[in-house]
Amino acid sequence: MYKRKTTTLTQSLLLATLLSNVFIVSACSAESSNAPVLSNQSTPAETYDLGLAYYEGNSVPEDDNKAFELFEKTANQGYAPAKHYLGIMYYEGLGVDQNYQKAFEWVKQAANQGDSDAQFDLGVMYHEGIAVKQDDFKKFEWFQKSANQGDSDAQYRIGIMYYEGSGVEQNYQKAMEWYVLAADNGSFDAENNIGNLYENGYGVTQSYTKALEWYKKAAAQDLDLAQLNIGGLYENGYGVPQDYDKAFEWYQKAADQGNQEASNRIGRLVMNGKIDDKGIVIYSTQETGLTLGDLEDSSEN
DSSP states (O other): OBOOTTOOOOOOTTOGGGGTTOBOOOOOOSOSSSOOOOOTTOOHHHHHHHHHHHHHTSSSOOOHHHHHHHHHHHHTTTOHHHHHHHHHHHHHTSSSOOOHHHHHHHHHHHHHTTOHHHHHHHHHHHHHTSSSOOOHHHHHHHHHHHHTTTOHHHHHHHHHHHHHTSSSOOOHHHHHHHHHHHHHTTOHHHHHHHHHHHHHTSSSOOOHHHHHHHHHHHHTTTOHHHHHHHHHHHHHTSSSOOOHHHHHHHHHHHHTTTOHHHHHHHHHHHHTTSOOOSSOEEEOTTOOEEEHHHHHHHHHO
């Protein structure tokens, strides 16, 4: 479910399985200088802000028990964001014993009140089959509610569902429409996937030029998959002059972020005699370094 705001989301190319184990954390509204001070006249929003401050350790020491207490108090007053976070805490077992059923119930209450983050999370729970039967149709329904409120992550995942035909009839054109919406709202994962549609001619006229354009937008945000894809265009000469050195440069950017496929492709370039730099480190899935010289030596034995 949701992680604390310091946790980054893991994304991968066009896979609905990305939905598992990730929720988007909503922005903290607690003041950065001082945590809210509660009084008998404190509003539910103020109580919630203090709970969020304790949950994230923002201006006050992180304290799951206090966060849970404050979220519960505010949730019982009907405040939707607090219901959502109460569900998060039950899901993660923070400040309370883990209970997926209660997590689902609280998240659903918040979603029914129109909280877009909760609507997205409810979609994820239907995707994972957490405390409820797995249901792609329900997943789509709740993602769409969140997406219609402008949630870029929900828009992106609806694009994935149309791309894969998961819970809806496969439709590359609709996938593109949702990816564009998400990209316009700042999703660089969507930018990368738009590039993929153009590269393969799915739902659009194939255009390596446009693919490169969209990949570069995502790569500018340091998305390793986009860097990998740009390297592939240069390695194969798709829409650009074939250039193994440039392919290597882009693969290296992705490999430096831990992208194993990029490391594999660098190794392939070396083994095929396309590049010969011996000072580059290639990382395996076990995080053990191999220099290009090591690979060349092993190929000679």
